[in-house]
Amino acid sequence: MASSSSSSTLMKYHVFLSFRDYASSKSCLVELSDIKIRKRSHGHTVIPIFYHVDPSNVRNIGGSFETSFEEHESKQATDTVQRWKSAFAEIGTLKGWHIEEGKFERPESEYIKDVVEYVIKKLTNIGFESASKELVGIEYQKNAILKLIKQNDCRVLGLWGMGGQGKTTLAEVVYKKISSEFESHCFLQNVREEIGNQGKKSLRNELLSKLLNSKVDIDTPSIGSTLTQERLNKKKVLVVLDDVDDHLDQIDYMGVKYFGFGSKTIITSRDRQVLESGGADKIHEVKRLNENDSLQLFSTFAFKQLNPAVGFQDLSRRFVKYTQGNPLALKVLGSDLNKRSIDYWESKVEKLKDCPPEKKISEALKSSYDGLDIVEQNIFLDIACFFKGEPIERTKHILSGCYKGVECGINKLVDKCLISVSSSRNFSLGFFGYCTTRHLEFPYIIDMHDTLEEMAKDIVCQESKNLGN
Structure with missing residues (x-):
């Protein structure tokens, strides 16, 4: 079994599970041959898990595997079977995990966790290196933030600046850079919006579940549970609360004060007063680019x-x-x-x-919207009002019932940087806590910068007023 993605970054790693009846499956062997090709042509890494099988039997095609390939040879072309055997034997030479039957030193779930954390750590490093090449004018601010957050007296760091200034981008870069130094970590995007969508209790439970790696369901205003507090107090965690506009509901409520020694919390906000009231030890003003x-x-x-x-x-x-x-x-x-x-x-x-100086930025953003055709404009407005954070395939399906050329329209919006398509936040963070069926089924979502979302909603409000006149 191989785990892969359409993203060029995520496709660098394949987790291969070899089990007792693996070689009897034609589809498994076809996929394995494809993995071998990508390993050689694109430099992909293959991580084998030998589950209840001896790696030497995989390497030498022995035991039950030999019988399986003999059956294939009686039904398939010789060169096809030879290609399968070559790929199968090569897997047996690779370093990976060996889970022996009846010899568990610890629960199998612990082995799974090891594999997932190993791959995520590798992917995080790749993503950070790749993203850094595309970031402009951010290095000196990143270094300034790293210097601040590594100070012992800085548990909570605020990033303050106007919309579109790069607060979230900076937080992401720092998060990816230092997250491996912590026992648990979680990046909560669009906190203000998510609380409006799912409620603050649900969002807090999501955060605590990821940090503690177990389901947390607290229904009281305060964390309350002594056990939960004690577990948090013992954990060194890194948390990012992105786009906060209320210190009581969005900082204090999340239980920041209970995080263990050495923990760090990064909070982004347009409002400096929110950060000061929320107990930020240091506040970094995100500067505009030179x-x-x-x-x-x-x-x-x-x-x-x-x-x-x-x-x-x-x-x-x-x-x-x-x-x-x-x-x-x-x-x-x-x-x-x-x-x-x-x-x-x-x-x-x-x-x-x-345009007046104070309106030049908003007008620059709106000018891109004005350059769209009517269908593209409507798709953009609908996404801002109804589909931000929704699975892209579901969004396309619904919008296709209203407009023609939805696929082209969405691609146009992506090309113009008016929307983006990204991995679901819950899906990507779920490896450290829980991954819901919904996010496994729909791992890619439509996203939009909150400044553009606000612009779109202002346009809708203005159009509604015009219709009423």
Whole structure:
């Protein structure tokens, strides 16, 4: 059995389970041959688990495996069976886990946990290295945050800044960098929105279940249970509470004060007062990008390179000036201008020039929406109002009943950085706690920056008012 994903990053690892009747299955052997090809051609890593079988029997195709292959040879082409045997034997030479029948030093679930934690640690490192290459102007802020959070007197660190400034991105980079130093860790995205969707009790139970690696169901305003408090007090944990706007319901309620010695909590918010009232020991103001970093980020999306194309240098610098170093605006505006004519660029920059300074960022974001056709605009607004955080396949299915070309429309929104498709938060974090059937079935969700979501809802409200007049 192989575990893989369509993501180029996640596809680097395959967990292979070899059991007693494995070689008797044609479909298993076909998949195994495919894994061998990807191992050699793409450098993928294969992690075997020898479950109740002797690795030497896999390596040498002995025991019951020999009988299984003899049966295949009587039914399949010789070269096909030889290919299967070669892949099967190669697995037996790899280092992995050997779970012997009747010789359990500990529960099988512990072996499973070891494998999952090993793979996740590897994938986290890959994801961090890959993402770092695409981040612009973030290194010095990342280092400043790491310096703050590693101080002994800093248990709670606040990241403060306006919407689209990069607070969540910074928190993610730091989280991936240091999470392996903690016994348990959890990144709760969009806390404000999630509390509105599922309630604060449900979200707190989700957090505590992941941190304690066991189901927690507390129905009282305070954590209350002495046992739960004691378990938290003994754990060194890393927690990120992203997009918080109420210290009582979204910081104190989550039980931050009960985390054990050496624990760290990172909180992102647009409101500095929330962080101060929530007990942040240190607060880092997330700075806007400087002109050079802004130009590089803008060029990455507008030209797919680090510098402006010939003939577009002056226009690019004008756009960068209008976005005021806001990373979200730079990405969205750059994506909208990609492959556009110079006439389009000039008309767009003239429109932004006439905006008051305090409205230039919001207008830069809205200009990308204005460039969509009517169906794409409606899909964008529907996603903001109804489908943010929902499985992408389900969203496509529902919207296809309302519009034609939904697949193309969603792809257009992704290309313009107005929405994104990502692994479900609960699915990715579930390896440290619980992974629900829903998130196994729908591991990919539609996401949208909260600043763009607010813009979309403002548009809907304005359109509703216009209809009423």
